[in-house]
Amino acid sequence: MSKKILTTSAGAPIVDDNNSISAGERGPLTFDNHQVFEKLAHFNRERIPERVVHARGTGAYGTFTLSKSLKDHTIAQFLQQEGQKTAVFVRFSTVGGGQDSSDYARDPRGFAIKFYTEQGNFDLVGNNTPVFFLSDPSKFPDFIHSQKKNPKTNLPDPARMFEFWANHPQSLHQMTILMSDRGIPSSYRHMHGFGSHALSFWNAQGERFWVKWHIKSNQGIQCLSNAEAAKLPPHGAQQDLVEAIDRGEYPSWTVKLQIMTQTQAQDAETNPFDLTKIWPQSDFPVFEIGQLELNRNVENYFAETEQAAFAPSNLVPGIGASPDKMLQARLLAYQDAHRYRIGANASQLPVNAAKCPVHHYQRDGAMAGMCPMQGGDINQDSSVNFYPNDRADQGSPVPAPELAAPPLPLLGEAWVKAHDTSAEDHYTQAGNLFRLMSDEQKQQLTSNIADGLAQATASVQADMLEQFSKADPDYAKKVQTAINERT
Ligand code: HEM
Structure with a gap:
């Protein structure tokens, strides 16, 4: 050479x-x-700014193989034919810590999937839990601030976390999952993923369905106790994934869906668009639609994983958003973050670029360059840069109105106003989860809660105990006993 x-x-x-x-x-x-x-x-x-949340992560490429045609439910091209394969890039992450924090924090895990479909990229930017702490996006910055380090000491501060949760009973369900024996996955391979929000599908007849995505680990679920996690190196989950793929031991997940009709959604007692609630599987069974496999590591961590830009607004014809208030805010937040973190042309980077032609009237901005993924065009070449124009016959792009989503009717007499959801039932599903647990699991849950809650003020403790008691009196009793053992 x-x-x-x-x-x-x-x-x-x-x-x-x-x-x-x-x-x-x-x-x-x-x-x-x-x-x-x-x-x-x-x-x-x-260095570019690290992600404000989910800063610590690791990614890999792979394939999604469809095993069940969804053509009755959606026109999305990559969901039509059994056996169809779609390339993906997946990034796993923790949420609260910085780039050099531990992979083994008691924290939700991000599970973001970019499907490079022939109609553009579909990003499913989910977590390893089916629900989230919040139902209103205005609380997201407050929540994240409370989970990050103390602004004065720069040290982790569980008392502040519980102070937030004491003031936000809608967090109880997700907090119960976080503090349970499932709160620290032993690796990214051994956890499930969830799209969490309701998304929509629509078919060729213009019928809309509401859909939740479940990504179930074929490796099985494995978790760690606090003591086990404390002994592991901070980068262990990243190393585990990279080495498994290098060995040819490709991790895989079974991709499943839950589907709800529009009528079922209208009749549902529990708001199906409330991100703090699950859809009961007894009413909306999960069924398999395909397999997700990760089989190729990145060549360069910074270029690919760090500059990867996932956005819940990356949707394709046949897949749309839902009225979930959290999702609605995320449709704006992510691309805004990418413009700040990576730049206006983040979508031209190879890891983010669609694998189908991209034609639009956006021009210029920092790093507007030659996009090898788009056949080497430079800043959309010399094509006309305004729309409408008279040059459709010369190849200037035109919209495709035939792919429009069916219109979404508003419910009843809808009024535009701030809707107070404080009186919602935040307790039944958290209580159901507690009652499903074995004695050993209940012991782990209440002990993990007491570790942090014992450091909070008496009034925060009282507010939290009231929430536990509304979920299940035994939940409150066990937390109280565990606090007493620590004080
Ligand atoms: C209103 C609510 C939310 C807001 C405003 C928000 C905002 C953000 C922002 C700004 C980022 C960094 C994006 C970047 O720099 O590339 C991010 C990352 C992320 N968020 Fe959210 N988020 C919200 C809720 C959620 C929820 C409910 C989930 C999961 C169900 C979630 C999952 C993720 C994941 C997985 C990432 C990392 C994506 C990656 O690997 O690059 N977020 N979020």
Whole structure:
């Protein structure tokens, strides 16, 4: 193999990369060290802002294989024919910690899937839990602030976490999952994923269905206790995934759906668009639609995993959003984050670029370049940059109204206002989950809660105990006993 010559970023050969040019052997550096300046200046810009949440993560490529045609429910091209394969990129993450925090935090895990379909990218940006702490997006920054480090000490502060939860009973269901024996997955391979929100499907007849995605680990669920997690290296889950794929031991998941008709949604007692609630599987059974396999590691962590940009607004014809208030906010938040974190042209990077043609009237912005994924076009080449125009016959892009989602009727006499949901039932599903647990699981749950809650103020403890008691009196009793043992 011929030797590769070291060059500047403009391709000019570098003759010495160990010694800067100086005025005499012991003298100061001179202004013509432009190659050193380029190296140092680029180094200064090596970091991009880390994700404000889900900063610590790891990703891999793979394939989704459809095993059941969904053509009765959706026109989405990648869900039509059994055996159809779609390339994916998946990124797993923790939520609260920074990029160098531990993979083994007691924290939900992100499970974000980018399906590179022939009609554009569909991103399912979910977690390893079917519900979330909140039902209204205005609370998201407050919630995240309460879970991050104490602003004064920069140390983890469980008392602040419980102070938030004491003031937000809608978090009880997700908090019960987080504090349970399932709160620390032993690896990314051994956990389920959930789209969590209701999304919509629509078919060729214009019928709409509400859908929840479940991604079930074929490796089985494995979790860790706090003590087991504390002994593991911070990067262990990342290493586990990379090494399993390198060994050819490809992790896989069974992809399942729950489907609800529009009439069922209208008649449902529990709001099906409330992200703090599940859809009971007894009423809405899960059924298999395919297999997800991860089989290729990234070549460069920064270029691919760090610059990966997932957005719940990346939807394709046949798959739409739902009235879930949290989802509605996420439709805006992610692309906004990408513009700040990566830049206006984040979608041109290979890991984010669609694997189908992209034609639009957006132009310019930092790093508007040649997109190899788009057949090498440069900033949409010389094509016309405004719409409408008279050049459709010369290949200028036109909308496809035949792919429009069916209109969404508003429920009854809908009024536009801030809807107070504080009186909702935040307790039944959390209580149901508690009652499903074995004695050993209840012991782990209440002990994990008491570890943090014992550090909170008496009034926060009282508010939390009232919530537990509304879910199940035995839940409150066991937490109280565990707190007493710690104080
Ligand atoms: C209103 C609610 C929410 C807001 C405003 C929000 C906002 C954000 C933002 C700004 C990011 C960083 C994006 C980036 O820099 O690329 C992010 C990442 C993420 N969020 Fe959310 N989020 C919300 C709720 C949720 C929920 C409910 C889930 C799961 C069901 C979720 C799952 C994720 C995941 C998995 C990532 C990491 C994606 C990746 O791997 O790059 N988020 N979120």
